[in-house]
Amino acid sequence: MDLLEYQGKQLFARHGIPVPDGRPARTVQEAVAAAQEIGYPCAIKAQVQIGGRGKLGGIKIAHNAEEASEYAHAILGMDIRGLTVYEVWIEGASEIAAEYYASVVFDRSAKASLVMLSTKGGMDIEQVADESPEAIARLYVDPLLGFQDFHGRRLAFEAGVADDVVRPVAALLAKLYEAFVTEEATLLEVNPLIVTPQREVKALDAKVTLDGNALFRHPDNAQLRDRSAEDPQEQMAKERGLNYVKLDGNIGILANGAGLSMSTLDVVKGAGGEPANFLDAGGGSKAEAITQSVEVILSDGNVRAVLFNIFGGITRCDEVAKGLIEAFAQIRPQVPFVVRLDGTNGEEGRAMLVEADLPNVYIEPTMDGAAAKVVELAGQT
Amino acid sequence: MSVLVDENTRLCTSGITGREGTFHTLRNRDYGTRVVAGVTPAKGGQDVDGIPVFNTFHEAVEREGANTAMIFVPPRFAADSILEAEDAGIELIIAITEGIPAHDELRVYNVLKKNARARLIGPNCPGILSPGKANVGIIPAAFFKRGNVGVVSRSGTLTYQIGNELAQSGLGNSSIVGLGGDPVPGSDFIDIIGLFEDDPETELIVMCGEIGGDAEERAAAFIGEHVTKPVVGYIAGFTAPPGKTMGHAGAIVSGSRGTAAAKAEALEEQDVRVGRTPTEVAEIAIQILGASV
Numbered sequence: 001m002d003l004l005e006y007q008g009k010q011l012f013a014r015h016g017i018p019v020p021d022g023r024p025a026r027t028v029q030e031a032v033a034a035a036q037e038i039g040y041p042c043a044i045k046a047q048v049q050i051g052g053r054g055k056l057g058g059i060k061i062a063h064n065a066e067e068a069s070e071y072a073h074a075i076l077g078m079d080i081r082g083l084t085v086y087e088v089w090i091e092g093a094s095e096i097a098a099e100y101y102a103s104v105v106f107d108r109s110a111k112a113s114l115v116m117l118s119t120k121g122g123m124d125i126e127q128v129a130d131e132s133p134e135a136i137a138r139l140y141v142d143p144l145l146g147f148q149d150f151h152g153r154r155l156a157f158e159a160g161v162a163d164d165v166v167r168p169v170a171a172l173l174a175k176l177y178e179a180f181v182t183e184e185a186t187l188l189e190v191n192p193l194i195v196t197p198q199r200e201v202k203a204l205d206a207k208v209t210l211d212g213n214a215l216f217r218h219p220d221n222a223q224l225r226d227r228s229a230e231d232p233q234e235q236m237a238k239e240r241g242l243n244y245v246k247l248d249g250n251i252g253i254l255a256n257g258a259g260l261s262m263s264t265l266d267v268v269k270g271a272g273g274e275p276a277n278f279l280d281a282g283g284g285s286k287a288e289a290i291t292q293s294v295e296v297i298l299s300d301g302n303v304r305a306v307l308f309n310i311f312g313g314i315t316r317c318d319e320v321a322k323g324l325i326e327a328f329a330q331i332r333p334q335v336p337f338v339v340r341l342d343g344t345n346g347e348e349g350r351a352m353l354v355e356a357d358l359p360n361v362y363i364e365p366t367m368d369g370a371a372a373k374v375v376e377l378a379g380q381t
Numbered sequence: 382m383s384v385l386v387d388e389n390t391r392l393c394t395s396g397i398t399g400r401e402g403t404f405h406t407l408r409n410r411d412y413g414t415r416v417v418a419g420v421t422p423a424k425g426g427q428d429v430d431g432i433p434v435f436n437t438f439h440e441a442v443e444r445e446g447a448n449t450a451m452i453f454v455p456p457r458f459a460a461d462s463i464l465e466a467e468d469a470g471i472e473l474i475i476a477i478t479e480g481i482p483a484h485d486e487l488r489v490y491n492v493l494k495k496n497a498r499a500r501l502i503g504p505n506c507p508g509i510l511s512p513g514k515a516n517v518g519i520i521p522a523a524f525f526k527r528g529n530v531g532v533v534s535r536s537g538t539l540t541y542q543i544g545n546e547l548a549q550s551g552l553g554n555s556s557i558v559g560l561g562g563d564p565v566p567g568s569d570f571i572d573i574i575g576l577f578e579d580d581p582e583t584e585l586i587v588m589c590g591e592i593g594g595d596a597e598e599r600a601a602a603f604i605g606e607h608v609t610k611p612v613v614g615y616i617a618g619f620t621a622p623p624g625k626t627m628g629h630a631g632a633i634v635s636g637s638r639g640t641a642a643a644k645a646e647a648l649e650e651q652d653v654r655v656g657r658t659p660t661e662v663a664e665i666a667i668q669i670l671g672a673s674v
Contacts, residue, residue, distance in 0.1 A: 106483060108564040108631070109595045111490050126636060143487050144495065184484050186564075213630060214482035216457060245625050258562055258628025259536020259591055262617035266641075267658050269620040278621075280628040311542045313507075313521040343541060344521055367542070368660055 001210045004047040006089035007224050008188075008206030015179035017172060017190075018202045022091030031072035032065055034090040040064055044071045047087040048080050048228045051124075056080050061093055083228040094204060099192035100161060100169070101125055101136075104176055106186040106211075112140040113180060115147065115173060117159040121192035135159075147177035168201040169193075183221065184214035233277070233300050240292045242279060249274025251378050252297035252306035252335075254290070256281045256315045264309040267367060273375035276303050285315050290323025291330065298333055305378040308339040309367055310349075317341040317349030325356045336360040336377045340370035383511035383556040384531065384576040384583075385473060385502070386414070386449065390515045393418040393438065393447035393471070395454050395462045397429050402453035405477075405519050406432065409451075412516040417445040420462075438469035451508070451517055452476040459504060460485035464492060467499040475517050476503035476567070483630070486565040493567065501567025505629070507537035507559035520557060528553020530666060531577035533570055534589035535560050535596075535629070539617060539659065543587065546663035552670065555583040562591070562629025570600035578608050585611050585670055587662060588653075590644055592618035593632045597644035605651035611669045614648040614655040615662045616641040 003011065009019040023034035024047070035042050046058030053059060058080050060071035068090075078085050099121035107114040118136040120128045128135055137158035141147050152170030161169050172193070180188050189207035196202065215222040237244030243258070247265075251273045255261040261280040268275050277300065281293055297306055310320050320341060327333070339361060341349040350363055362377070364370035392409065396402040397419025407430055410416040418433055418441035425436035433445065441447045450466040452459055452474065459478040466474050481504050493499055502509060508518010513527040520537070524545045530552055534540040537559055544557060558573045560566045570588055577583040586608070590597035597616065604612055619641040621627050623634040634640050645655045654669075656662030 106487070106564070109599075111487065111494075111565055113487070143484075143491050181484065184482055186483055211483045213456065213480045214484065217482070243628050245622075245627060247622065255538075257536060257538025258632055259534070259539035259589065259617045260542055262536075262591060262621060262627050262632065263539055263542075263615075263659060265621070266617065266619045270657065275620065278625075278627055311538050311545070313524075313538060313541045314519055342545070343524065366660070368658060 001212050001215070002049050002226070003208040003210065003224060004049065004087070004226050005045065005206055006047055006087070008208035009203065011179065011183060011208055012203055012206055015175050015182070017175045017179065018200065019206070020091040020094050020202060020204065022089055025072065025088050025090060026086065028069055028072045028076060031088055031090055032068050035062055035068035036065060038090055038092050041093040042068070043091050043093050044068065044075060045089045045091070046075045046078065046080060046085040047089055048083040048085055049226065050081050050083060053080055058085065086227045094194060094202060095196050096194045097197045098162065098195040100195070101191045102173060102176060102193045103187070103189040104180040107140065110140050112142060113177070115139045115141060115151070115155060115177060117155045117169070117173065119160055125191060141177065147174055149174065162195065164199055165195055165201055172201055183218060184211045185209060186211050233296060236299060237296045240296065242289070242293055242296060243282060244296055245278040246300065247275050247277050249276045250302045250304040251374055252276050252300065252303040253309070254279045254281055254293050254297060254306070255309040256285060256311065260309065260311060264307065264367070267371045268307065268375065271371040271375045273371070273378055276300055281315070285319065287319050287323035287326055290320050291327040294324065294327035294333070295331060298331060303335060305335050305374050306337045307370060307374040308337065308341070309370060310341050310343070312341070312343030312346060316345045317343060318345045318352060321349035321352040325352065325358065328358050336362065338362045338364055338370050338374040338377065340364045340367055382580050382582040383514055384573070384580050385556060385558065386509045386511050386515040386517050388514055390517065391415055391417045391446050391448045392451060392517055393420060393441040393445070393449070394451045395420045395438070395466065396452070397421055397432065397434060398424050398427070399453060403429055405453065406451070409516050412522050414515040414517060418447050438466045438471060442469045442471065448472050449517060450474045452478055452504070454478060456480040456482070460489050463489050463501065467493055467496065472499055474499055474501045474567070475506070475508050476501065477506065477508060477518055479505040481505070481563065483564055486563060490565050490567060502558065503561040503567060505563045506561030507540070509556060509558050511556045512554050518559065520559065524548060525557060526553040529555055529582055529584040530587055531555045531580065531583040531585070532557040532587045532589070533560060533573040533577070534558070535562055535591050536589055536617060539589050542659045543589065543615065543662050546660060547666060550663060550667050552666060555580060562631050564594065564631040569596045571603045574600060574603065574608060574612070578610055583610065585613065585666055587613050587666060590614065590616045591629065591632050592621050592627065592634050592641050593639045595639065598647040601647035601651045601653065604653060612653045613662055613665045613669065614645070614653045615659060616644045616655065
């Protein structure tokens with residue numbers, strides 16, 4: 001789960017990581033009131049998860065109430081690369097003497113957390129890593145030992161941060177690691193981490209990804225929302241407990257298991273089609289889940305044809321057939337369906353579909369054949 | 382021969398009294414797996430269709446000589462259960478549970494690595510099947526038969542798809558090992574491919590990868606250096622968009638890393654033939670084995 005900048009900064013603040021004073025606002029009035037409290041100049045920042053929002057007009061510096069009102073008005077509701085701005089974050093403008101970069105990432109390859117620090121902040125860190133990898137100090141933390149004070153000092157000296165801020169930077173890294181473990185994050189990134197002319201060290205940005213599987217231990221974090229990133233179909237699927245990802249094409253897909261679902265998208269694309277979604281109906285899907293899946297797939301108006309690709313293991317093909325027949329009774333789909341049912345109770349499932357004689361449903365014996373058929377049908381409608 | 386599970390397996394299921402735990406444990410026993418015990422705290426002394434239930438793994442090991450654990454408890458209890466099994470001296474732990482927090486997995490992985498006495502398969506995996514010998518987990522055994530193709534995979538259903546195509550062409554399997562779809566699996570391709578390389582019954586290895594992480598790239602390097610048997614690869618997720626988790630917690634393209642194209646390329650550089658569809662994987666396997674017969 002990715003947090004908005006302000007949600008990340010509030011999380012940082014709870015762990016004693018210095019951030020500029022700020023307030024979130026959802027309306028122009030709230031924004032102006034927040035700006036008055038914080039004082040001028042202050043930054044008005046669009047809360048969307050997209051890089052380069054400043055260049056796209058999503059960050060403005062207000063010097064008085066009139067400007068605060070004008071900018072909040074312009075930014076709230078604006079569209080930044082397809083995302084609508086529902087919230088802004090008002091924070092005191094910071095003076096910058098130096099820009100650093102700090103992060104803690106869950107490194108699945110090393111099976112350890114990786115702490116990184118660089119004095120080349122404010123830039124894309126992947127670009128820094130490509131162009132001057134030596135400019136990034138890295139340290140893998142043994143999860144059984146944790147982050148020690150000397151780790152922080154070592155990183156700070158290695159990265160070449162100014163001598164007078166080695167201690168505050170090292171202290172910030174220790175808090176960042178503590179927040180990473182306590183909140184069960186998979187990424188905490190501060191870019192830039194600034195040093196002010198008064199030699200204060202502050203997190204000027206916050207990028208936070210939390211582990212969705214751990215949210216049951218963090219009920220407050222589970223409440224955090226980003227309305228701008230919520231797709232209506234994905235929201236609908238989430239409420240039904242389905243594993244759905246919206247894509248841009250016109251062929252609705254339902255398969256069982258993450259691997260087979262991904263593979264189905266690849267095979268459809270290989271046959272010349274464009275998938276409209278990823279949907280993993282999961283292991284042991286019952287008829288009801290199948291019916292709900294059809295509902296979610298068809299709620300996307302772009303869908304011209306639907307492919308069911310099921311290889312039943314724990315999932316029984318007769319349950320899938322039952323769910324599809326029920327979906328036809330409830331929803332009366334207007335687009336053709338191609339169904340490939342194989343595996344556990346495959347014969348029973350196929351026989352049920354033949355008997356139900358659903359309009360516009362084509363049964364195909366193989367995955368590749370089914371993909372070719374659905375691409376053909378989507379092209380006709 | 383086969384790898385990891387066989388006639389010598391003495392299985393103990395954690396969470397045996399739960400609905401899923403009971404169902405799959407009995408299914409494994411019906412297949413022929415020697416199931417010797419179950420563990421559910423505070424239900425010690427009961428039995429599940431004749432299988433004795435203990436309060437702790439330690440009792441299951443002492444009383445019944447359990448040497449393999451299957452973890453079926455809910456995600457919030459799973460890390461603890463794996464650590465208990467390891468502490469009790471179980472050598473092979475197969476974790477089926479899906480949705481274990483990533484930091485729990487990290488801790489478990491590092492404890493097991495440090496102690497170096499147990500192997501973990503999974504979590505979030507379908508288990509291991511050695512056709513004709515033992516089945517531990519949720520793999521539907523009916524689609525597989527005994528043979529000389531070793532399969533190692535991050536995905537369950539994809540394995541069934543490929544296994545079924547092989548079986549229809551008359552090919553069987555030495556063992557099928559599901560690594561699971563999580564970011565920190567206890568075992569990786571390298572570990573299992575190494576076992577298949579040493580297994581006399583295995584003549585060809587099929588590895589099914591997917592987007593995310595770099596396990597396939599590392600496997601490619603390992604194959605280049607250490608593997609003499611032919612390997613056929615498959616990677617799911619060529620068309621997956623970056624930044625979206627595709628069903629498995631570990632299946633995500635982050636930035637330019639973890640793409641299917643990069644993985645396929647790494648494998649092909651080591652002369653591993655990569656099928657573009659599951660059907661093609663089976664066809665390549667048949668060609669290779671057909672040629673060597």
